[in-house]
Amino acid sequence: MSTDAGRTPLDLLGRLSSDEQTLAPGLRLVESYTMQGMLKLLWHGDPSAEDVVLLCPGGMGGFLGPAHGLYLHIGRELARSGMGVIGVDYRRPDKLDLSLLDVAATADWAMRQGARRFVCVGHSFGGAVAVQAGTTLRGFCAGVLTLATQSAGCEVAELLGDTPLLLVHGERDEVLSPNDSAMVRDIAGHGDLMIYPNAGHGLNEVHLEVRKLLLDWIPARFAEFRMRDA
Numbered sequence: 001m002s003t004d005a006g007r008t009p010l011d012l013l014g015r016l017s018s019d020e021q022t023l024a025p026g027l028r029l030v031e032s033y034t035m036q037g038m039l040k041l042l043w044h045g046d047p048s049a050e051d052v053v054l055l056c057p058g059g060m061g062g063f064l065g066p067a068h069g070l071y072l073h074i075g076r077e078l079a080r081s082g083m084g085v086i087g088v089d090y091r092r093p094d095k096l097d098l099s100l101l102d103v104a105a106t107a108d109w110a111m112r113q114g115a116r117r118f119v120c121v122g123h124s125f126g127g128a129v130a131v132q133a134g135t136t137l138r139g140f141c142a143g144v145l146t147l148a149t150q151s152a153g154c155e156v157a158e159l160l161g162d163t164p165l166l167l168v169h170g171e172r173d174e175v176l177s178p179n180d181s182a183m184v185r186d187i188a189g190h191g192d193l194m195i196y197p198n199a200g201h202g203l204n205e206v207h208l209e210v211r212k213l214l215l216d217w218i219p220a221r222f223a224e225f226r227m228r229d230a
Contacts, residue, residue, distance in 0.1 A: 009104035010112075013039070026079055037091030039102050044086070045079030048114035051142075051222045052084040054103055054133060056126030061093040066123045066147055067207035074214050081219065084110065096128060096153050103133045107140075117225050119143045119218050124176065124201065127167075128153030131184065135159040143221035145214065148173055148201050151180040157188035164221050165191030168210065170199030 018032045030041040042063045055071045057063070065071030065087075075085040088106050090099040107118055119142050122130030127149020134144035135156050143164040157165075165188055167181040178195050185191040194213070199205045 008108050009101060010108040012101060013105040034091060036098060039091050039105070040089035041106060042075070042087035042089070043084065044075035045084045046082065047084065047110075049082060049084030050114055050116040051082070052086060052107070052110045052115040052118050053078060053218060054106060054118055054120045054130070055085065055087045056099070056103060056120065056122035056129040056133070057087070057089065057093070058124035058126050059093050061089045063087040063089055066201075067203040067210045070123075070147075070203075070207065070210060070214070071121075073211055074218070077215055078218065083219070083222070084115065086110065090129075093125065096125075096132070099125075099129045100132045100136070103129055104136050107133070107137055111140075116140070117142045117222055119145065119221055121145045121147070121214070121218075122149065123147040125150060125153075127181075127184070131157050131160070134163055134165075138163065142225035143218070145217065146181065146184065147203060147210070148176055149181055149184060150176050151183040151187075154184040154187060157184050160188050162190070164224070166217055167191055167193045168203070168213070169193070169195055170201060170203055170205070171195050171197045172199060173201045175201040 014034050016033045021029045028043040032039045071087050078085050090102045092098045118137050120130040120133045127146035131154045134141045141163050145166045147168050169178040169181040185193050196206045203210050
């Protein structure tokens, strides 16, 4: 993965230094210091895993995700199945371009260690990051999944091509309307839209259903991608 100028996203990140801590078996905290802040990664599973899930948080950043800690839960579960799962805590969660670079640099880093396929997951603001990351990683992206996404920043969704797309939204979302997800699907020209009638922006009311959905959908997309390339 390289830019027109021949510099990779990891090069563009401009790391001054990095620090890694093992928090538990199969769980690392990676902190990279840059001139524009610190990028934190919570890396579940084997660092050399070929199938890697990139978890993009909302505008407040962090590792928890929506739906009562969804990102931590699926990170643990998918890592047990041999996947790598990386929670990305952006340097500047209010800046879409920098957040995209953070995710692209994370993918670049993972590829240098063995990653070959990615699924991008994003909540709220992170939905736009995940969509843009999916277009950036096109050719390596097995799927994009958004949770209560905003439509701003998703104007490039058409560039996903035939990358599988799933959009999840709560009908009672008090922050972003389900119409935002519908608009992203329309821009992409394809995708499955799942609306939960009694759920709000955080999808807490349906956290068990959303967990099962992701734990089924993500491995299926990786399996399809591997079969396509076989």
